[in-house]
Amino acid sequence: MRGFYPTGHTRSGECDDCLFPSLDISRAFSVSQAFDVSPSFKSIIEELFPQGIQNADGSADGLVVFPGFCDVHVHFREPGFSYKETVRSGSLAAAAGGYTAVFAMPNLNPVPDSVENIKRELEIIERDAVIDVRPYASITVGEMGGTLSDFEGLRDLCVAYSDDGRGVSQDGLMEEAFLRAKALGKILVCHCEDMTLVKGGYVHDGDYAKRRGHAGICSESEWKPIERDIGILRRTGGSYHVCHVSCGESVEIIRQAKREGLDVTCETAPHYLLLDDGDLEEDGRFKMNPPLRSRRDRLALIEGLKDGTVDMIATDHAPHSREEKSRGLKGSAFGIVGLETAFPLLYTCLVRENVITLEKLIELMAVNPRRRFGLPLEGAGFTVFDLNERYRIDPDRFLSMGRATPFEGREVYGRCLVTAVCGSGTDKRGDGYTAAYRYAGPENEKRSGG
Ligand SMILES: [Zn+2]
Numbered sequence: 132m133r134g135f136y137p138t139g140h141t142r143s144g145e146c147d148d149c150l151f152p153s154l155d156i157s158r159a160f161s162v163s164q165a166f167d168v169s170p171s172f173k174s175i176i177e178e179l180f181p182q183g184i185q186n187a188d189g190s191a192d193g194l195v196v197f198p199g200f201c202d203v204h205v206h207f208r209e210p211g212f213s214y215k216e217t218v219r220s221g222s223l224a225a226a227a228g229g230y231t232a233v234f235a236m237p238n239l240n241p242v243p244d245s246v247e248n249i250k251r252e253l254e255i256i257e258r259d260a261v262i263d264v265r266p267y268a269s270i271t272v273g274e275m276g277g278t279l280s281d282f283e284g285l286r287d288l289c290v291a292y293s294d295d296g297r298g299v300s301q302d303g304l305m306e307e308a309f310l311r312a313k314a315l316g317k318i319l320v321c322h323c324e325d326m327t328l329v330k331g332g333y334v335h336d337g338d339y340a341k342r343r344g345h346a347g348i349c350s351e352s353e354w355k356p357i358e359r360d361i362g363i364l365r366r367t368g369g370s371y372h373v374c375h376v377s378c379g380e381s382v383e384i385i386r387q388a389k390r391e392g393l394d395v396t397c398e399t400a401p402h403y404l405l406l407d408d409g410d411l412e413e414d415g416r417f418k419m420n421p422p423l424r425s426r427r428d429r430l431a432l433i434e435g436l437k438d439g440t441v442d443m444i445a446t447d448h449a450p451h452s453r454e455e456k457s458r459g460l461k462g463s464a465f466g467i468v469g470l471e472t473a474f475p476l477l478y479t480c481l482v483r484e485n486v487i488t489l490e491k492l493i494e495l496m497a498v499n500p501r502r503r504f505g506l507p508l509e510g511a512g513f514t515v516f517d518l519n520e521r522y523r524i525d526p527d528r529f530l531s532m533g534r535a536t537p538f539e540g541r542e543v544y545g546r547c548l549v550t551a552v553c554g555s556g557t558d559k560r561g562d563g564y565t566a567a568y569r570y571a572g573p574e575n576e577k578r579s580g581g
Contacts, residue, residue: 148172148563149509149553151198156508157490157498159195162515171563172196172513175551179569184548186517193519197493198511199231199262199550201500202470203320203398204295204374204445207233207264209255211240216450216532219259221470224448224531226550226568228470229496229514232263232506237274238296244269244280249288261567262552263510265290267320270308276300282311290504293320295374298356300326306363313369318504320372321360323381324421328352334460335422339408345460348422350378357381361388361395372503373397375447377421379431386440396503398445399432401473405480406537415456415463416535419449423537436487436495443499444492446473450533468533472524474516475543483544512552512564520546546570 153168154160162184166173176184186193207221218235225233235252243249243266256264268289269280276299282292292312298321299305312319329352334340336347357373361384364371376382376397388395402419407429411417435441449466456463474496481487487495501508524541526534551564 150196150513151511152509156198156511157494159197159489159493162191162194162196165196165513175564175566176515176549179549179566184515187520193517194548195516195518197229197514197516198497198508199514199552200229200474200496201232201504201506201511202230202445202448202473202496203234203372203443203500203504204400205233205235205448205470206238206450206466207235208450209239210251214452215455217259218255218264219261220530220532221448221450222260222262222264223568224468224470224529226262227530227547227570228472229474229516229547229550230262230470231512231514231550231552231567232265232501233470234290234504235264235266236293236295237267237269242269242273243267243285243289244272244274246281246284246288249285253288262512262550263506267291267293267295270294270299270319271304276304279304279308279311282308282315282317286315286317289317291318291320291372293322293374295320295322298322298324298326302359302363305360306367309363309367309369309371313367318370318372320374321356322374323353323356323360325352325356328355333418333422333465334411335408335424337408337425339411343413348420350380350424350428353378353421354380354384357384361385361393364388364393364395365391368394370394371396375400375403375421375445376432376435376441377403378424378428382431382435382440386435386438389440396442397440398443398500399435399441400445400447401469401476402467402537403432404429404436404444405476410537411460412537413459415459416467416539417537418456418460418463418465419447419467420465433481433486436491442495442503444473444477444495445500446470448531448533450531451535452532453534456535463535466533467535467537468526468529468531469536471529471531472536472538472543474547475524475545476538476541478518478545479543510553512550512567514550515548517546517548518544520544522546
């Protein structure tokens with residue numbers, strides 16, 4: 132049995148008897164509670180699990196229903212780099228991780244900087260995505276930092292504007308981007324990196340780099356551009372979202388900006404919360420940008436989660452080919468995969484360890500991203516996890532084409548059993564749920580080759 136049901140479905144619809152908001156979207160519910168409020172939920176679960184949905188012990192202990200997660204930062208590599216990932220494989224991986232909506236970054240070929248280019252991406256999404264996939268348009272033409280993209284033309288086709296992968300270095304151009312985005316009611320989503328400070332670095336400029344003679348990336352290369360952008364935001368107004376915050380200084384700058392009342396939000400990724408440069412190994416699967424920072428930074432990010440400075444957790448799912456990740460820390464491409472491991476890792480390391488509550492984690496993964504980017508909470512679909520199932524992370528079992536993760540071999544709790552989007556195939560409205568993923572058991576779990 133294949134682990135998924137292709138649906139041709141790409142947009143969140145609304146169904147007659149959605150689980151959410153009948154149920155409070157910020158909480159988890161048992162399957163039987165969900166049965167009680169939504170006939171659509173009951174009918175799809177009965178169809179997918181004729182023997183009844185159950186955990187490995189054959190009971191319903193530990194089975195919980197969440198609103199589908201929303202990841203505001205993924206790389207699906209199409210068009211242009213389909214040897215790394217495709218919209219099909221990436222969206223399947225997302226569904227297998229409990230996600231029903233993701234936003235795709237624009238470092239593609241062609242870059243979605245014009246209506247014509249973004250339509251090429253949207254055609255692929257319409258054809259191949261099994262969940263709601265929404266593209267970012269680039270801030271600048273070709274993400275080259277020279278001139279602004281067609282903001283007006285792209286407005287209704289993109290979720291927001293971002294030059295992820297690069298920082299926009301020209302202050303004047305950035306100011307113009309803030310003004311244009313504001314006029315269009317859109318958010319500017321920024322990868323903050325001052326390339327003049329990076330100087331060929333590839334791991335955090337800390338103890339590990341010094342000890343092993345690696346070129347370091349200083350934290351200033353991240354927080355300086357954030358500070359600059361917030362200065363611009365103070366003058367222009369508008370909405371600003373900071374990508375993959377990795378260091379304590381960035382958290383503090385954003386905390387102060389929020390106190391000032393500026394419209395700023397930010398995300399961090401699971402690896403910055405759970406690993407630091409003390410965990411580094413001489414292996415490409417530990418290489419991403421920004422890099423794993425110090426323990427102090429990691430703890431500052433967790434503080435930021437707790438006090439609301441960090442609004443959401445995104446994976447920065449960035450698949451590359453095996454060869455591209457096989458050249459050690461120095462030579463490998465930047466980026467790791469994350470969609471299929473985010474929830475189990477965060478649940479295991481943060482919720483089970485009493486760092487944050489399960490409700491808080493749902494807020495960070497499902498509620499806050501939708502709220503910030505204007506996706507209706509009713510269209511969230513659902514995902515069912517078995518919180519008691521314990522297993523080791525095995526990249527060979529990923530649906531993503533990417534295999535590189537620093538969490539390979541980690542023991543985690545939490546298995547996604549099914550993820551479904553709202554609405555159905557052709558009409559996409561008023562018609563219950565459509566399954567995007569179904570766990571087919573340990574024997575059948577391996578990729579089916581397509
Ligand atoms: Zn980035």
